[in-house]
Amino acid sequence: MARAVRILLAKPGLDGHDRGVKVVARALRDAGCEVIYTGLHQTPEMIVAAAVQEDVDAIGLSILSGAHNVLFPRVTALLAEQGAAEIAVFGGGIIPEEDVPGLAEAGIRRVFCPGTSLSEIVQWVKEHIRPRGVAA
Amino acid sequence: MQTLSGIPVKVVYTADDLAGLPGGGDPGTPGEYPYTRGIHPTMYRGRLWTMRQFAGFGTAEDTNRRFHYLLEQGQTGLSVAFDMPTLMGYDSDHPRALGEVGREGVAVDSLADMEVLFAGIPLDRVTTSMTINAPANVLLAMYVAMADRRGIPRDMLGGTTQTDMLKEFIAQKEWIVPPRPSLRLIQDMLVFGTRELPRWNVISISGYHIREAGSTAVQELAFTLADGIAYVEAGLAAGLDVDAFAPRLSFFFDVHNDFFEEIAKFRAARRTWARIMRERFGAKEPRSWWLRTHAQTAGVSLTAQQPLNNIARVAIQALAAVLGGTQSLHTNSMDETYALPTEEAVTVALRTQQILAHESGVRATVDPLGGSYFVEALTSSMEEAAWEYIRKIDQMGGMVAAVEAGYPQREIAEASYRFQQQVERRERIIVGVNEFGAADEPAIPILRIDPETERRQAARTRDLRASRDNARVEGSLDALRRAARDGGNTMEHVLECVKAYATLGEVCDVFRGVYGEYREPAFI
Numbered sequence: 001m002a003r004a005v006r007i008l009l010a011k012p013g014l015d016g017h018d019r020g021v022k023v024v025a026r027a028l029r030d031a032g033c034e035v036i037y038t039g040l041h042q043t044p045e046m047i048v049a050a051a052v053q054e055d056v057d058a059i060g061l062s063i064l065s066g067a068h069n070v071l072f073p074r075v076t077a078l079l080a081e082q083g084a085a086e087i088a089v090f091g092g093g094i095i096p097e098e099d100v101p102g103l104a105e106a107g108i109r110r111v112f113c114p115g116t117s118l119s120e121i122v123q124w125v126k127e128h129i130r131p132r133g134v135a136a
Numbered sequence: 137m138q139t140l141s142g143i144p145v146k147v148v149y150t151a152d153d154l155a156g157l158p159g160g161g162d163p164g165t166p167g168e169y170p171y172t173r174g175i176h177p178t179m180y181r182g183r184l185w186t187m188r189q190f191a192g193f194g195t196a197e198d199t200n201r202r203f204h205y206l207l208e209q210g211q212t213g214l215s216v217a218f219d220m221p222t223l224m225g226y227d228s229d230h231p232r233a234l235g236e237v238g239r240e241g242v243a244v245d246s247l248a249d250m251e252v253l254f255a256g257i258p259l260d261r262v263t264t265s266m267t268i269n270a271p272a273n274v275l276l277a278m279y280v281a282m283a284d285r286r287g288i289p290r291d292m293l294g295g296t297t298q299t300d301m302l303k304e305f306i307a308q309k310e311w312i313v314p315p316r317p318s319l320r321l322i323q324d325m326l327v328f329g330t331r332e333l334p335r336w337n338v339i340s341i342s343g344y345h346i347r348e349a350g351s352t353a354v355q356e357l358a359f360t361l362a363d364g365i366a367y368v369e370a371g372l373a374a375g376l377d378v379d380a381f382a383p384r385l386s387f388f389f390d391v392h393n394d395f396f397e398e399i400a401k402f403r404a405a406r407r408t409w410a411r412i413m414r415e416r417f418g419a420k421e422p423r424s425w426w427l428r429t430h431a432q433t434a435g436v437s438l439t440a441q442q443p444l445n446n447i448a449r450v451a452i453q454a455l456a457a458v459l460g461g462t463q464s465l466h467t468n469s470m471d472e473t474y475a476l477p478t479e480e481a482v483t484v485a486l487r488t489q490q491i492l493a494h495e496s497g498v499r500a501t502v503d504p505l506g507g508s509y510f511v512e513a514l515t516s517s518m519e520e521a522a523w524e525y526i527r528k529i530d531q532m533g534g535m536v537a538a539v540e541a542g543y544p545q546r547e548i549a550e551a552s553y554r555f556q557q558q559v560e561r562r563e564r565i566i567v568g569v570n571e572f573g574a575a576d577e578p579a580i581p582i583l584r585i586d587p588e589t590e591r592r593q594a595a596r597t598r599d600l601r602a603s604r605d606n607a608r609v610e611g612s613l614d615a616l617r618r619a620a621r622d623g624g625n626t627m628e629h630v631l632e633c634v635k636a637y638a639t640l641g642e643v644c645d646v647f648r649g650v651y652g653e654y655r656e657p658a659f660i
Contacts, residue, residue: 003295014220016234019350019436022549024555027659039658040309042223043232066475066585070235081229087157090176096474096582113439115569 005129009054010038010047012075015065020093024060027118028125044074052084058129060090066093080107082111090127092116140394141352143517150511161512163403166502172403172515173503175426180499183440185479187266187489188430192217192242193476194589195596196252199242203257205479209486213464214257215243215265218381219646221308225271225644229594237590240476241267245597246639250278251285254527263431264295267339267638270312273325274298274643277631280333284635296337296386296430299325302363302535305640306544309656312644314537317651321626322367323374328627337386339367346544347568348436350552353401354518356390358525359535359544361408365526368417376431378417390575391457391517392434394450399505400514401458402429408519431457432466438473441578442568444471451488458498459505465489475582542659549660598641604637612636613646620650 009025011018011124013124018040018043036054038047051059059079065109079085092112099112110124137145138308146153154161167177176182189206191214203214219241221233221545227245230239237243244250254264259282261289268275276297301318304311311318322339329338341358351359364385371381389405391398409427413419433453439444450467451603467485477485493499505511515536532538539545558564565571616629633643 014224014226014232014310016241016308019552022349022660023553026553029660035660037658037660039656063246066239069506093565094474097579115439117570118556
């Protein structure tokens, strides 16, 4: 039997708004994922190091401060540098629709904008994130 | 049916519901202890609430322009939003500030930025509220230094620094040093403020962020009052007389969608605080018994879907705050789930308050819902539920110990998940979100922050470090370090540092060096 999907949820940057990320963490856990939460105020370097060390299948980033255009691409760039580009990155927060194409170009697989329901996030993770090393 | 906090609500309330309450449910008279009906006998006839819109973005120049605009539109007080690096005590050129400068508020790195932020603003005639907590001592020192320089007497300075670190550890999560040294720095501010700034509210004990983090109204009420108890104890431990500083403690509550529950919350808050101050702390001055409060409509209740609907939500919430007897009010803008508000959106929000004040007639009568069977019963239920939490926190050794144990943090996380599940299961309807959706929603305009802001602001701070008297800066930072380490009030030293144009980051580095940085244990 395939192992459970392992997901690192992370709060890059300085904003302390963690209601959303905690609610998502519980929902993904209830949906059968293994969830690791970094806690607040993480640098991209700290997040990537944790992802590699924990051998996760995906990283979910949450930002509500508006720093996503700088910090999200930094995470994907660092993953590539470390040869860990196969770890999928998705994110959410106070992110305007018009920023999504730029983030997609930077390798962010999916961006959940304001107003997303929990079930949408859980559904997307179920459909798109597979345990690495296991045939999809 | 239940309120948003889960308090059961009956179909109809009668005189029988009051008969069972203490004192037969008589709420007393406005302006008299325990102030259930308001702290003033004439309320808004005597003085209208202050319309105070929270604003801040980009550089000090950008926000200074917004302040002038808001004052021209009839706003009566200022409220400064600082950006994330400022809230965490980092300068704009610090690596951790990357991508954050000027995004969620204004960047203030030094007294030089503060002077630009308040250019042309008469500090002796407006009151200024600053939402700043971990580095509140530094920002307050900058404000005082600016007034000193302009020749404005310190006793003319009116305003508020939020300075509520307990709710930061509980909910908003912008911190520098751990809880106990944070309390020590707050004690220094209390002592300084009590001596020097008779019109300044040194601490604004805030439930707002607790609620926004997902708590119920009852948790917001209880945790806020428990935080207040901890600050009064801190002031007493610093050797202050309770009646010397308690009148300058102010409060800040959220006002959410459940109309009557919110009104009851304000009434219960006043009554409970009056009892705490008089019975628990033996305060003798009526002003020490008063719970004076700012209110803000609930950002967390706004929806990304059909954003114009938010104007209606904000109007209902604002009405509840006014019927609850708030002293000042911020109304949120409809576009805040996307970005900081545009000028148009913030104007509609301010106009909503002006319509309430000048068209609705609600300002004419004090506590018009006083004596309502339902509102009195609900007020009592909320007070009882709050006491239950306060007793539990007392048993844990007070709020500082409770925060260290993660107790309020966990209670809030659970309440927030419970609520979200109810929404997902459609047990709670949110218009435009899980019911009454629209297929095609036109986009609304949003405020963009120029990415150049960060580069310009960082360069300004680097230039400042090159042009100031660095020997004076070092000397003042050393003196502060000694006071922080060995005891002695740190405030005069912080004031010396900012007058020498030491930066916010440099001053906060002193505290980080002496007390260490706080790291929250991560739990879900």
